[in-house]
Amino acid sequence: MSYWDIEKECMSRNELELLQTRRLKEAVYRMYAFVQPYKEKMDEAGIKPDDINSLADLKLLPFTTKKDLRDNYPFNLFAVPMGDVIRIHSSSGTTGKPTVVGYTRKDIDIWSELMARALCSAGASKRSVIQNAYGYGLFTGGLGVHYGAEKLGASVIPSSGGNTKRQIMLMQDFGTTVLTCTPSYALFMYEEMLEMGVKPEELQLKSGIFGAEPWSENMRKEIERCLQIDAYAIYGLSEIIGPGVAIECASKDGLHIAEDHFIVEVIDPITEEILSEGEQGELVISAVTKEALPMIRYRTGDLTVLNKETCACGRTHIRMQKVLGRSDDMVIIRGVNVFPSMVESVLLQIPGVEPHYLLVVDRQGTLDILEVQVEVSELVFSDEVRKLEELGAHIRRELESALGVAVKVRLVEPKFLERSEGKAKRVIDKRKL
Amino acid sequence: MAKQISVFLENKAGRLSHVTRVLGEADINIRALSIADTSDFGILRIIVSDPEKAYKILKEAGFTVSETEVIAVQVPDSPGGLADVLEQMSEASLNIEYLYAFLGTTEKDALVIFKVEDFTKARNAFIEKGIKFLDETELYKL
Known part of the structure; x- marks a missing residue:
């Protein structure tokens, strides 16, 4: 079992909760001072930063939704001046205005760190050859994985999405050991391999890290059988940071959420009532260390179940079940x-x-x-x-x-x-x- | 025995013309054809001048294709000719899945393509009863 940052990944729940509380309070002060639209929401709810003194107080704070991002298009939710923003990503905006997210240098460092942690958890190392077939560009998948893979010290092939025949040629010629892409694209590649007469067992491919769309346990089995690899689920969304918010470990029994940076809750998507551990509902995330775009109680629209039990891998971070669907896909x-x-x-x-x-x-x-x-x-x-x-x-x-x-x-x-x-x-x- | 090419088609405008165009451009001639259809989809069954090539070309064009064994039976080109053949097949208790007519003929006979449940049984029965059928090479040349 290898960890990227054993101190953080395996810290006791007590210590973790103290760290979260400190970071939450600090984030709420920053939001109240620098993010006018969120300050207004807090004022409307009659909440002051001083009212937040424990994790249990989180529930007093207003939610943030995709609509807030759209209403404040493009930069109105940023908590830092544009001079401190070094990267901007954006969603594809299929339903109206796109959502825009920004990163300071420290945000990019944390994101790379979390992605390196995620790749390590899914068995990758500096000796891995990682073919990153997530799209590069405004979508966070490509660059997010890329920076993490470099941080890990692996050899990165930034193949981006598309041009499947070339992807397979690169896999053969460069000896790719880890593939990162969406699960449906992994199966698409397999079909293309069959048509090209390429046998998956003749490739060096050992594992795949798949995310960005919901996929079932059966699809994991299908991918593992077809490509003869271990398939791990990764989770993330640009509004929170991008890929690397949560990752599976060798147990493949839920994705560990990087709780030193993200505080999670599960709510009933209709009543907004907080559900207890083990109940299925909508995942709500607070990104409390982000500088450019801190997020408090962001409603992801993703449906999952949380599990606090310590994992066989030794990590103490809470696990979420692989996303069962998006509430807007439902x-x-x-x-x-x-x-x-x-x-x-x-x-x-x-x-x-x-x-x-x-x-x-x-x-x-x-x-x-x-x-x-x-x-x-x-x-x-x-x-x-x-x-x-x-x-x-x-x-x-x-x-x-x-x-x-x-x-x-x-x-x-x-x-x-x-x-x-x-x-x-x-x-x-x-x-x- | 002969090879029939079967193609899955969605029931929507332009699909049939697309298949036939793909074959035409590959210089493949259609010798016999039938379509079985439902409200949602159809199955195009064809006998062509070069089944192997047709199979490959259609697959490359993205169609779901399969090769099916059929028999091209020579039926006397006169009133009651088909009835005679069918009666004999019935006597031999051969189950027919489907049949359709071939576009060309031999000198005296019309040709009918049969898909039967049991090939070996059909073949033996035909030989025993003196029903003539064409082999592949003769058929594709017609």
Whole structure:
């Protein structure tokens, strides 16, 4: 078992909570003094920085949401003058204005440190050859992993996303041992390898660190089996810092959140009530050491469960379950919550069916219709209509029993589904609610 | 025995024209064709001049393709010709999955493509009952 920073990663819960309390108080003072929009929120709630004296007082503070970032586009939530900002990242902004985040030099140092910690936790070392296929640019994935991998001392191949044939060539020629990208892109690469006649067992690849989109336990098994590697989940979001907020260890039983920098809560996304450990809800994070963009009680929209038990790996930091879905990815069909990851799980259990699918939700009259489009791979294709109809009916029965809601299954041509080489789009909601 | 190429098609405009264009551009001639369709998808079944090449080209173009064994039976080109063949097949209790007509003919006979449940059984029955069928090389040349 190797640690990047054993003192921090394995510190006692007591010490950790003292550190968190100190850092929280300090962050709230800074926010109140330098972030006008948040000061206004605190004033409205009748809270002064002096009211915050323990972690239990966190619940007194107002939430921050993606809407706050949009409303204060681009830099109004920054707590430092622009002269101190050395990097700006931004989300893709598919629903209106993008969200913008900034970093001071110290922020970048902390982020690199956390990413090095994460890579180390997932088995990487200075001897690793890390192929970083997260997109470089405004998206935090690429540069975030890159800086951490350099900090770790590994050899970094900044391949960025796309150009899959070249990715595979680099993997072969440079002896890549660790792959970092989205899980759906990892499977896409595998398909491309098959088409190119490249055998995964002939590569040096040992592990993969995957994140930026929800993926199921079955998908992990699928990736591990296909690429013959260990697959680790990483978690992060630009609003908090980027990748490296949480990472799995060798136990692969939840992701350790870097609690020396982030204070986490889980809430009921509707009532906003704080849930106890073990209950599923929306993850709320306070990034208390960030200088440029400190965050208090940021609502991530990610659904998870927290677990405080000390891990077999020795790390004391709280673990979150691999994200079960985004609350904005969640589809509610006739009162039933449906997550794409649940559909994926079901599909992976049907022999020959690949986890390439798309949920299309529509409303006919007053009735919501969930259509699951599933690609027909060569393994399940038949020249007989009857057999394909049986396949469709089988998938439908399995989905209905797992989801508890009526489903229409449509078989579609492979790769026809918009499979971007980054985040796979899983849901189209045509309802006008 | 002959090889049929089967292609999965979504039921939407332009898919069939796309397949046929891909084949045309690869200089592959379609010799027989049938489409089985449902409200959501269709299965295109074709006999072509070069099945191996067609399979490869279509796969490269991103289609889901498979090769299926079928039999090209020579049916007397006269009233009742097909009925005679089908009756004999029925006597031999051969289950037919589907059948469709071939575009060309031999000198005297029409050709019908049969997909049967059990090939060996069908083959033996045809030989025993004197039903003629074409082998692959003859068929692709027609």
